Amino acid sequence: MGRYDFAPQRVHAHATQLLAQKRIANPPPWYNIIAAIPPAERLTRPPLQRSQRPGGKKASRLFKPLRLQYEEDRLRWDYFNDHPWELAKPRVVLEDDGRDAEKWDWSIPLDHALNRPKSGATSEEGVRLDLEWDGIHAQQAGRPINGEAVVQRTNDLLNSGIPSSHASTIALAEFARHQHYTETSLRVAREEALATGAFFGPGPLEIGMMLEDRQYEGWRQWAEKEIVALKQLQGSAYTGQGVEGSGQDAALEGGTVGGEEGLAKE
Amino acid sequence: MILRSLLLRHGRAALPKPPSPLRSWRRYLASQVEQIHTNPQSSQNYIPGGTSGTETQAVSSLTTPNPTSPSSSHPDQIKLDWDFFHHQKATTRPLGTSLTPHYKPHELLSNPPRPEDITLELLLASQAHIGHSTSLWHPANAKYIFGVRGREDPIHIISLDATAAHLRRACKVVRGVAERGGLVLFVGSREGQAGCVVKAAKLAGGCHLFTKWIPGSITNGQQILGKCAKRVVNHLDESVPGFEKQLLRRAAVKPDLVVCLNMLENYVLLHECALNNIPTVGVLDTDCNPTWVTYPVPANDDSLRCVQVIAGVLGRAGEEGQAERMRNARRGDYPARQDHGLEAPSEEDVDAEPLEKERALLLAAEAFEDDEAVGVKEGEEGEADHVDSSLTGAEGPEDDGGSVPYERDAAIEGGADGRVEFSPTVEQGSKVSDEEEWDTKAEQESERKPGPGRREGS
Numbered sequence: 001m002g003r004y005d006f007a008p009q010r011v012h013a014h015a016t017q018l019l020a021q022k023r024i025a026n027p028p029p030w031y032n033i034i035a036a037i038p039p040a041e042r043l044t045r046p047p048l049q050r051s052q053r054p055g056g057k058k059a060s061r062l063f064k065p066l067r068l069q070y071e072e073d074r075l076r077w078d079y080f081n082d083h084p085w086e087l088a089k090p091r092v093v094l095e096d097d098g099r100d101a102e103k104w105d106w107s108i109p110l111d112h113a114l115n116r117p118k119s120g121a122t123s124e125e126g127v128r129l130d131l132e133w134d135g136i137h138a139q140q141a142g143r144p145i146n147g148e149a150v151v152q153r154t155n156d157l158l159n160s161g162i163p164s165s166h167a168s169t170i171a172l173a174e175f176a177r178h179q180h181y182t183e184t185s186l187r188v189a190r191e192e193a194l195a196t197g198a199f200f201g202p203g204p205l206e207i208g209m210m211l212e213d214r215q216y217e218g219w220r221q222w223a224e225k226e227i228v229a230l231k232q233l234q235g236s237a238y239t240g241q242g243v244e245g246s247g248q249d250a251a252l253e254g255g256t257v258g259g260e261e262g263l264a265k266e
Numbered sequence: 267m268i269l270r271s272l273l274l275r276h277g278r279a280a281l282p283k284p285p286s287p288l289r290s291w292r293r294y295l296a297s298q299v300e301q302i303h304t305n306p307q308s309s310q311n312y313i314p315g316g317t318s319g320t321e322t323q324a325v326s327s328l329t330t331p332n333p334t335s336p337s338s339s340h341p342d343q344i345k346l347d348w349d350f351f352h353h354q355k356a357t358t359r360p361l362g363t364s365l366t367p368h369y370k371p372h373e374l375l376s377n378p379p380r381p382e383d384i385t386l387e388l389l390l391a392s393q394a395h396i397g398h399s400t401s402l403w404h405p406a407n408a409k410y411i412f413g414v415r416g417r418e419d420p421i422h423i424i425s426l427d428a429t430a431a432h433l434r435r436a437c438k439v440v441r442g443v444a445e446r447g448g449l450v451l452f453v454g455s456r457e458g459q460a461g462c463v464v465k466a467a468k469l470a471g472g473c474h475l476f477t478k479w480i481p482g483s484i485t486n487g488q489q490i491l492g493k494c495a496k497r498v499v500n501h502l503d504e505s506v507p508g509f510e511k512q513l514l515r516r517a518a519v520k521p522d523l524v525v526c527l528n529m530l531e532n533y534v535l536l537h538e539c540a541l542n543n544i545p546t547v548g549v550l551d552t553d554c555n556p557t558w559v560t561y562p563v564p565a566n567d568d569s570l571r572c573v574q575v576i577a578g579v580l581g582r583a584g585e586e587g588q589a590e591r592m593r594n595a596r597r598g599d600y601p602a603r604q605d606h607g608l609e610a611p612s613e614e615d616v617d618a619e620p621l622e623k624e625r626a627l628l629l630a631a632e633a634f635e636d637d638e639a640v641g642v643k644e645g646e647e648g649e650a651d652h653v654d655s656s657l658t659g660a661e662g663p664e665d666d667g668g669s670v671p672y673e674r675d676a677a678i679e680g681g682a683d684g685r686v687e688f689s690p691t692v693e694q695g696s697k698v699s700d701e702e703e704w705d706t707k708a709e710q711e712s713e714r715k716p717g718p719g720r721r722e723g724s
Binding site for chain 2 (some may be wrong): 005006007008009011013014015018024025026027028030032033034036037039040042043044045046063064065066067068077094095096097098145153169187
């Protein structure tokens with residue numbers, strides 16, 4: 001083919017030719033191993049899509065990669081369209097061994113941490129509920145409770161047979177309860193810290209305002225320089241000093257926005 | 267300073283008491299550990315001249331650390347301290363929280379995974395499946411792509427089955443090349459790849475490059491790499507003296523296999539390898555051209571973790587190949603003779619002293635006019651190329667005790683005793699005429715050339 005250079009794939013054949021023509025006396029060290037483990041096929045395009053009909057789809061779509069779609073995608077679309085600021089929350093995507101998704105059990109409610117039974121409580125069969133809760137919490141306490149958790153919880157509820165609107169209502173209610181608890185405890189902790197003498201740095205809004213002020217100050221100084229330059233440019237179009245009271249010159253001198261007073265101040 | 271005011275202000279009681287033998291050897295903690303060995307010499311609270319000494323003594327002991335005092339107190343003080351440190355660590359490790367096994371980034375460099383550790387889960391955790399935007403793809407990579415993910419800005423997802431299969435194949439190739447005494451060059455010029463590249467080269471006994479590939483290093487090797495270190499080694503990787511004069515004119519050795527961790531940036535290197543018939547292994551992202559390398563490994567080249575996993579695995583494969591080669595060499599089974607074009611050194615060559623003196627002078631003069639750049643380049647290329655010198659011959663059974671490289675007393679016969687094997691006619695011809703094209707790669711001489719700051723090595 002014209003645009004492709006297949007020399008890397010033909011390394012072994014080339015060496016064989018060189019040996020046959022006695023251009024080299026001995027084969028290179030990789031000769032036998034590459035003969036035993038040949039390079040893979042290149043530039044082939046197997047059909048990737050599943051053809052629905054015996055005739056198959058159109059050829060142009062058949063050889064394009066498949067679009068991967070899952071049920072959770074629709075739930076994510078619905079949830080994050082309704083709660084767009086949940087996307088602004090940071091999320092850790094680092095995995096330990098690739099099986100991290102198997103760790104979390106989404107049949108446990110999202111507000112499980114708030115539902116510890118009373119100590120000593122037993123079910124009808126005599127099972128100690130608080131100890132059972134402790135066991136579950138030891139495993140599942142590390143679950144990240146965020147928008148993705150809502151989606152997974154909804155999916156689990158749907159798979160267990162609950163109708164779709166009810167499932168999302170349950171999951172959202174659990175999430176809201178958990179969020180309310182954690183936000184309140186954070187706010188109380190902050191108030192306690194302030195009351196006992198802690199001090200915090202500027203928050204994001206304050207830092208944003210400081211950055212804007214800095215930018216504005218820089219712009220203002222630039223603008224003043226520009227005004228001076230503009231005045232000089234306009235003044236240089238005329239030879240000699242402008243006559244007092246002549247219309248154009250007076251307009252030029254007084255025309256800048258607070259220019260002379262501002263400059264005098266600086 | 268603090269000590270002085272302590273002593274003045276509070277008197278003797280403020281200073282910590284020197285360790286009594288009883289105190290050192292029996293210390294009780296409120297834990298299940300009943301007895302801890304404490305090394306009296308390494309007690310950190312002890313100040314020489316403590317309670318009975320003067321303040322100047324105490325201060326001077328802190329401000330002017332006596333370098334000889336640790337070693338003077340016990341001949342093996344450093345070893346004792348080291349053992350004590352590890353004993354303390356082992357004893358106190360099970361106390362407190364126990365961490366579940368988790369990802370430790372430094373372990374990819376300190377203890378890289380092996381080819382048998384390649385699993386789809388490992389590749390997934392290393393983000394090897396994440397490809398580029400669908401609008402940036404190379405359609406020739408369609409068969410390595412699992413699917414498309416994303417609605418607004420979709421990206422390609424690389425099929426981890428293909429990644430694992432191609433990576434295992436590349437491992438076999440690297441292991442086989444190392445086993446047959448080939449030189450593997452690991453190249454990774456992106457930021458952060460230097461660590462894994464150097465580690466992989468070290469494991470596989472090859473060379474590394476983590477800066478820009480200088481175009482022409484292979485095709486114009488005589489000029490660009492003409493001054494790099496070269497030496498002759500025998501089948502046991504021991505240096506063979508006596509070839510320095512011949513190596514002076516030699517170009518650098520060309521690699522037998524090149525592993526490239528970022529193909530898009532190193533297209534010149536890959537093209538030069540294709541011109542010189544050198545097989546290549548490359549990490550193939552969805553926007554790379556798959557025909558550029560001999561053995562592609564479809565994976566994510568933008569993820570440092572993925573690149574470290576791939577480099578680590580290939581380095582381990584090279585390490586296995588090197589171990590196999592050394593085992594065979596010690597048995598006397600080493601590869602057939604190679605086209606190195608060297609002649610047996612004459613007597614005055616082996617006696618290297620006058621030549622070394624002459625060369626030292628020559629190199630000093632050269633070093634005076636050359637910049638550091640040459641030395642830096644040499645160091646970076648790491649082309650201390652070595653080759654199994656097949657001077658000891660290919661006939662394994664006929665050789666006696668292969669570790670002795672060459673003897674001055676032995677007559678240079680054309681393979682009469684099987685130790686020396688030359689056919690100068692063939693090799694001279696091939697050596698001279700094939701400068702431009704594929705040089706007889708088998709010559710792996712290296713000359714040890716002391717640079718400005720280097721010592722004359724063995």
